[in-house]
Amino acid sequence: MKKYCSALAALLAITFSSCIKNDIPYPHTQVNILALEAKGQDQGTQIDSIACTATIHFPEEVDIYNVEITEVKITPGAETVGTPFAGPIDLSSPYEVVLRLYQDYTWTIIGRQEIERYFEVDAQIGATEIDAAAHRVDVVIPETQDLKAVRVLKAKLGPAGSTMEPDLAAGGTFDGSEPFDIKVSAYGRTEVWTVNVATVESAVRTTGVDAWTCVAWVHGMGEAGKNFGVEYRLAGDDEWTEVPSADITVNSGDFTARISHLSPNTAYQARAVSEEFYGETVDFTTGGDPQMPNSNFDDWWLDKKIWCPWLEGGTPYWGTGNKGATTLGESNTTPTTDTPSGSGWAAKLETRFVGIGMLGKLAAGNIFAGDYVKTVGTNGVLAFGRPYTDRPTKLRGQYKYTGTNISHSSSDFKHLVGQPDTCIIWVALIDSDQPFEIRTDPKNRQLFDPDGDYVIAYGSLECSQTISEYIPFEFELNYKSTSRRPKYILVTASASKYGDYFTGGNGSTLFLDDFELLYDY
Secondary structure (H helix, E strand, O other): OHHHHHHHHHHHHHHHHHHHOOOOOOOOOOOOEEEEEEOOOOOOOEEEOOOOEEEEEEOOOOOOOOEOEEEEEEOOOOEEOOOOOOOOEOOOOOEEEEEEEOEEEEEEEEEEEOOOOEEEEOOOEOOOEEEOOOOEEEEEEEOOOOHHHEEEEEEEOOOOOOEEEOOOOOOEEEOOOOOEEEEEEEOOEEEEEEEEEEEEOOOEEEEEEEEOOOOEEEEEEEEOOOOEEEEEEEOOOOOOEEOOHHHEEEEOOEEEEEEOOOOOOOEEEEEEEEOOEEOOOEEEEOOOOOOOOOOOOOOOEEEOOEEEOOOOOOOOOEEEOHHHHOOOOOOOEEEEOOOOOOOOOEEEEEOEEEEEOOEEEEEOOEEEEEEEEEEEOOEEEEEEOEEOOOOOOEEEEEEEEEOOEOOEOOHHHHHHOOOEOOEEEEEEEEOOOOOEEEEOOOOOOEOOOOOOOOEEEEEEEEEOOOEEEEEEEEEEOEEOOOOOOOOEEEEEEEOOOOHHHOOEOOOOEEEEEEEEEEOOO
């Protein structure tokens, strides 16, 4: 009884003191843009609640200086400061909007518009360099050409429907001995573009090499319409090897050759060729061929009821969602002796509903290169990625899968209930400065986007069929750039593709073993 009286006295003291001074802070609630649509956009808006940005993509027919916002949804209870969406807005540059709920949050609306631009002249060397922000065009021609009468083959510098003065769209000549100005008009606005013409003595140039591990990409430039080639050799050798024409791609006067079957950590030389002319000889050294630790999933230890895919006391490389699953149940990513070879261990990923009755959530069996950071309520925060700077071409491994019909879903995927579940294995290379943070809470959900600006390469395998015995798999990574160097590798597998949305089939099970990164084509 004494204990309860003391608690009551403390409660009364707090109540009376609150009448004198209110030191209770306002709630801290992240205010987000949940949906944003604009007239004329040609794909879904990309919303990043970490960076507080919403990116809208438009075709070139849309006037990006006068964009009409047709739908806005923000965190319930919040409000916009002022009337930022009352009329057309200018998205030619980032547009800031302030949202308020106890505190102010600044969001940035970004407009993205890809405009097809080209400017080609007769006997041009290499492809034209067009700087849309600076309104600048740079072309190169042989020094034997007449600079005072540069003949235009085709030109378009503005959006669809724009005009040029002088009108060079269908050809014509101009004096390229000094910078030449062109007025480009669209939607009642006029921009002045400057064309600069440079000359070179050589008919072909080797402009660079992107050296991977067993693959190198050699770039050259020459006169458009000529025959192009590339040769390479080991550093110190006398004999050159010609790259097959099937491995050379040409874009006007620019060309790129893919050299395969090189050796890791080896010095080579390459040069561009056009007709009887040779470009500069460029030295390059290939990279290494590292493998991910515990790629055969033989190392595990049991931390109370959480299975961890590394040795006790060792350094984790692979993470799982087991910390989240065990808040209401048991680990659903576990080791198994059911392996392709009959020895060692493999990873077993099982999707399960964890909880009692209606209280709980579907937890997809998963494994990923990275760390499980924390659980917030019944939602997870994960860090996807491990430091990595090489460029693999494929992921190889072995798997089998038993998929059930989708039994649980979020509101976004109700239409999938009853359909076969799908497993997924994917790899991505990113050049962000830190691992990619995954958040499954619908209020501030952030999931990986293969089309994100931070992504250099991505590849995946999906399967919705039952595979009762292990089979090998191999899939290729598709690169956006041959020159960008990654900072992190993301490798993820899940027994339920839409597990991040708590959608999948109770009992779907994926077995994995013998992951291997490949570095050749």
